[in-house]
Amino acid sequence: MTHTRNEIILSAEGVGITYDRVILRDVTFQVHNITRPEVYQGQVLSLIGRSGIGKTQLFKILAGMLKPTTGTVRIGLDLHPVQAGEVGIVPQNYLLFRHRTVQQNLGIAMERSEKKRTEAETKEVIKEHSELFQLTEHLAKYPSQLSGGQRQRVSILQQILTGTKTILLDEPFSGLDVLMVDKVIELLVKVSLMDEHNTLIIVSHDVENALAISDTAFILAAQQGEPGATITETIDLIGLGMAWEKDIRQNARFREFTEQIKHKI
């Protein structure tokens, strides 16, 4: 599979957070811009760890919402310290403004995007994206009228429309049935292929689905005798020939590999 790992577009350097005990310790990893010929190939990464390991804390640190006790998260080609608002987040409960319709929730996302648009242009962009995300018929609805899957799609689209290239997704497969998981994976792949610099970071304990969609995965786990969790393993799924394969979950080698990883978290 021809590809190149180019410049670093996101890096976590020695990130740690301590409250009454150490939660995260020396979390260090880099995200490279991956390019493939004739494809807008974005990046899909997974931070995999068991429940309660500190994934949510890392999620907030990467989004610039929480200041780590040690270390820095840098983003962009100039690798500047991340600020809140530079990274989109799709929380596990797919939070939206309950008092706004889907159309308004999407419109508000574009109010502060770098590209200035007229009202007509904003409507046009929403219309185009809604078709892509199968939301056209739901634009006039309020969030409480949507199903979980529809809310998730609105939440993802809302972050895309802000113009951000990096989106963090907290447990995107949680509580979904098998059919819905397939649809979410399909959607996330679609998003990753929309722009060369689109970078999706999936924070999840669902090893199988997280690995199935990622090009790189980081295992967040505790090490014996050491306090807190850290990145214990980096998995290059492209190198293993397991990335960008639509039906990878049916592959016996992938299933065996998934089982091995499950024992490591």
Next chain:
Amino acid sequence: MMQWKSIVEPFAKLPRSAVVGLLIAEALVALVLWHLSGDGLIPDPIDVGRSVVKVVTSDAFMENFLASLFLTFKGMGISILIALVISYLSVVPLFKPLADLVVRLRYLTLTGLIFLFTLLTQNGSQLKISLLIFGIVPFFITSLLSIIADIDKQEAELCKTLRMGPWRTLWEVVIVGRLDQVLEVMRQNFAIAWMMITMVEGLSMSEGGLGTMLIKSNKYIDMDTVFALLIIIFLVGLFFDWLLGRLRAWLFPYTSVQTAK
């Protein structure tokens, strides 16, 4: 078919017709008990019913009723404005102590402050409105602060990801995002205002009002009229409670839309 035992079962869901039937039956039982328990001191429900008609059709009623209604709306309007400003500003650290202080003022009894308010105000109308506002605002702010405290922190985080500044976040999440709940607070606190109105009207009777009518009837031990006025005040209160509920559903459709399964 409804099982009779379900009317005494915790969390049992009854059909609408059964709920209405239960309501009518219990109201009838209450009326019968009222009728049987009357020993001359409490007027008979039939006499009170006649008195309600008599009061409502009297020349003075509409003028007094409108006076009470106007005073309540004026007091509610000013109170909600003051309460909203203080509550919204409570998220700014500088104003938090002020909001906390006003919330605690609900434990101050109005009776002891009437003399002070009489000195501070220029006429009876000002006295009534000031007392009403002083009595309502702490309760309004208590309810509004509780709404603000219940806001999910993730909403503010969502605003950050949408690159909103702190003031825009305040506008979107606390002000616009909770307007429906403000109306609900108004609905709940309308009862306090409506209840207080008879008390403050008694302090300055020159402008009339239902409270004035009540005090005069009490003075002459005209218990039929007292009970009739109590029932009118009660029914008007229920009507506005219903009206504000309908207004909320109409103004903020997302509060009553069908939730997706």
